Amino acid sequence: MKISKSLSSLFLFLQEKERNGIPFSLEGVLSATGWKETTFRTYWIKGQLADFISETPDGLYDASNCQSISEVEFSKLLSQSKNRRGLGHNCRSKLAKALLAKSKDNMFLALELYNRPSLENKMDAFSMCFCTAWEQFLKAILIERDGEKSIFRAKAKGFKETISLRECLERYYPANSKIRKNIEQVAYFRDQAVHLLMPEIQGIISRVFQSGVLNYTSQFESFTEVSFINNSHTGMISLVGEFKSPPISIMKSTHGEIANDILELATSIEHEVNLSNDIEFAIPLNVKLIFATDDAQGNTIALTRAEDGIEALRQALIIEKPTDREKTHPFLQKDAINEINSRLQGRYDEEILKKHLSHDKKTGIPLINKNCFDAIAYKNSWKSWKSWKSWKSWKSWKSCNNKFHYKNANPELHYYSIELVEELIKKIMEHCDYLKNAKRSYNLARKQKNQ
Incomplete structure (x- = not known):
């Protein structure tokens, strides 16, 4: 692959600055590449330099991610479609960018584990990765809003200790937010009820998980201005599970007396879903998507896919039952x-x-x-x-x-x-x-x- 002289010079310039930990100015970039300021601004505004350059509070720039890639890889990334935006292109903090990348990876891992047919403890694994992804994402948002110090505890000894997922939720979402309620529910599964996440209640639990993934996708794309998942992999956002629970007698023969606790958890979640009746908390139990363009009276029925997000799914729900x-x-x-x-x-x-x-x-x-x-x-x-x-x-x-x-x-x-x-x-x-x-x-x- 033929690499332009300006991109090659930029790569070497950024490698040197990152290796020595030296911030640099816009003039330094222009001198190294021979670019005009408008060229740099074009790359910058479109987010194509976000993976490699971050702006500092004093108006200078820092280099990152240039040590582990080759000049060819660097050039390919900058020579791709002009619509390409690096993750975190609109973030000032390098820590926020790193947290966004880790958050995205953890949500991917949550989906991959849940959709793996051979994995029996998929709900446990999903809950842990899901909560970690949300915690990292919310900390990135708080850093950009309130500064890096905002996510660290004031009097922590030794290594800096960061605030918890629940503290992030308190700082960012109002108490009545259904998105917050959804995350807190999964956090409860992770912290207090992981021993009850048995395959028999996957049907009701998966409705909470599904809404959480759709919420994350919508919030992630809104904040980062970058798609969470490629179009070729969008099917993974639709979590797959068996929605029927076996009789209590079978559950008791498998799990013993704890079967009563498992069923009590499933019943309480079903009650919360019915009481909330909000897709941001859990996919409603009465949702049906029908593959048709018109009903018997000629009314158009809107269809959607889970990967189209919360708003699209809201539009597809027919809430009122047919009447005479x-x-x-x-x-x-x-x-x-x-x-x-x-x-x-x-x-x-x-x-x-x-x-x-x-x-x-x-x-x-x-x-x-x-x-x-x-x-x-x-x-x-x-x-x-x-x-x-x-x-x-x-x-x-x-x-x-x-x-x-x-x-x-x-x-x-x-x-x-x-x-x-x-x-x-x-x-x-x-x-x-x-x-x-x-x-x-x-x-x-x-x-x-x-x-």
Whole structure:
């Protein structure tokens, strides 16, 4: 491989500075390489020098990681895609960079051990590596936020002693954070319940582990601006396990009286999962991912993969179970209008209604009519009018089903819910000009459509 003179000179320059432990200035780099300052800044801003150069608090630079690689390896790393960023490129501290690298390695090890079929004590190994990875990652964050001294105990004797994982969590995450709760749960497994992590309860425990990995991936990439795992290995983020627990009699024959404690742990975790019902603590027990693009009513079902992270998985979860349309959306439009008028007249005096509603031309009675109904539905986007760019694009509009509106495909009929009836009454009665303003906007939009 042909190596440019500037990269070769930079490599030798950094090797010498690292070997002698001498900080250097930007001018020293430019003199050694013949670069312009803009060239260095380009490499620096994009993070391509992060593996080898760190900035010091006094505005100088330190060299690192140049003693154990060859000139060819160095050149390859700097000659790769311009999108390449070294891990820790946005960190000032060399210790923070080192902790990030160790954290990433430990989380990889946790995943590798858990996904190894022949390993029976995978939950023990995962818990230890998982907690170590989080502790190192959080210490790197605290160093960048509060300085290197922040992670060391003030009055430690002998070797410097660092703070614990739980102290890191207290300093970084609020008490109600589900991410913190997830890590504390795995730390509890590691410290107090490792003897109970038997294969029979892997199903429920793995849900906590899975959320922890997704949390780590999301937090790691957010802080480092670097992907945690290569696309070719993303399947490892999905932890594999058997989700059925054997009968208590079989467990007792295998583990003796401690089987009761094992089951008690599994029961308590299941209770916490149900109580929390948050994917940042544990994958909910009722999650189902269905490989389909539409359900029976034509609604799009969002799919995701575990490696896409917490937010993507949140979007894929269908939390509400299917319900009967006849119970939730019983009214055709004319029936909904009749119901609204009936409730209005039963609750309010006619003089009050006259201030809020239109008058029927024949009877003079204040009523909601079809135009009123359509105007308020348009104003509140109860039939997805917000998705229109303009009324002229009405042919591309597609009705959607929601808690207020339901479209039956064949025959095409629009149904409305009891919630819509109450919401519409609330809207028009909260301000005397609400209906008038809604109708003005709606009728203007209709007029523009027909032009």
